[in-house]
Amino acid sequence: DAMVIQNPRYQVTQFGKPVTLSCSQTLNHNVMYWYQQKSSQAPKLLFHYYDKDFNNEADTPDNFQSRRPNTSFCFLDIRSPGLGDTAMYLCATSSDSGGLEEKLFFGSGTQLSVL
Amino acid sequence: RKEVEQDPGPFNVPEGATVAFNCTYSNSASQSFFWYRQDCRKEPKLLMSVYSSGNEDGRFTAQLNRASQYISLLIRDSKLSDSATYLCVVNTGGFKTIFGAGTRLFVKA
Numbered sequence: 001d002a003m004v005i006q007n008p009r010y011q012v013t014q015f016g017k018p019v020t021l022s023c024s025q026t027l028n029h030n031v032m033y034w035y036q037q038k039s040s041q042a043p044k045l046l047f048h049y050y051d052k053d054f055n056n057e058a059d060t061p062d063n064f065q066s067r068r069p070n071t072s073f074c075f076l077d078i079r080s081p082g083l084g085d086t087a088m089y090l091c092a093t094s095s096d097s098g099g100l101e102e103k104l105f106f107g108s109g110t111q112l113s114v115l
Numbered sequence: 116r117k118e119v120e121q122d123p124g125p126f127n128v129p130e131g132a133t134v135a136f137n138c139t140y141s142n143s144a145s146q147s148f149f150w151y152r153q154d155c156r157k158e159p160k161l162l163m164s165v166y167s168s169g170n171e172d173g174r175f176t177a178q179l180n181r182a183s184q185y186i187s188l189l190i191r192d193s194k195l196s197d198s199a200t201y202l203c204v205v206n207t208g209g210f211k212t213i214f215g216a217g218t219r220l221f222v223k224a
Contacts, residue, residue: 104212108157
């Protein structure tokens with residue numbers, strides 16, 4: 001039973017055409033994250049939500065935005081995708097255990113190709 | 116310097132071999148440590164947490180050395196199904212979890 005669900009599994013978009021990736025969770029976790037993983041590289045944290053509080057990483061481009069309308073759903077919006085945004089986008093959740101043992105539960109990812 | 120560094124490999128080992136991976140981290144205030152496994156084009160999955168006292172889960176043993184800022188993973192009696200990329204993961208607090216780029220392992224029959 002999938003606990004963190006990402007849609008779509010594969011997404012192709014044109015250069016400059018806005019795209020939205022979605023993530024939902026059934027774990028009722030406080031924290032939701034978006035990671036970007038390019039081929040043969042480490043997953044890179046873009047931002048996270050603690051409940052409704054949004055936390056952006058300093059080096060995340062302005063082109064990337066996120067929305068969390070409720071506990072279960074989180075969206076990644078790429079306003080004007082460039083060729084360099086081709087990557088796997090991973091959504092993850094964790095429960096608030098005081099910062100220790102923050103195990104991440106990942107969705108299966110969305111592979112985005114920008115043409 | 117990267118926050119979490121790993122030898123990218125690949126490590127090519129025969130079935131039954133013992134293989135060890137190392138990882139170093141730069142932030143001495145890091146609070147928790149993990150190894151994740153990632154299969155090709157799949158999401159990372161938690162393999163095990165890493166504690167200062169060392170911990171073992173079946174054929175897998177993880178070790179943490181806070182003084183040297185060093186984490187290790189030992190896999191004994193390698194199976195074909197162990198072929199994957201192993202990601203060293205460090206939590207620096209405040210819900211900030213940093214991944215290494217991973218070490219690729221190929222286990223051959």
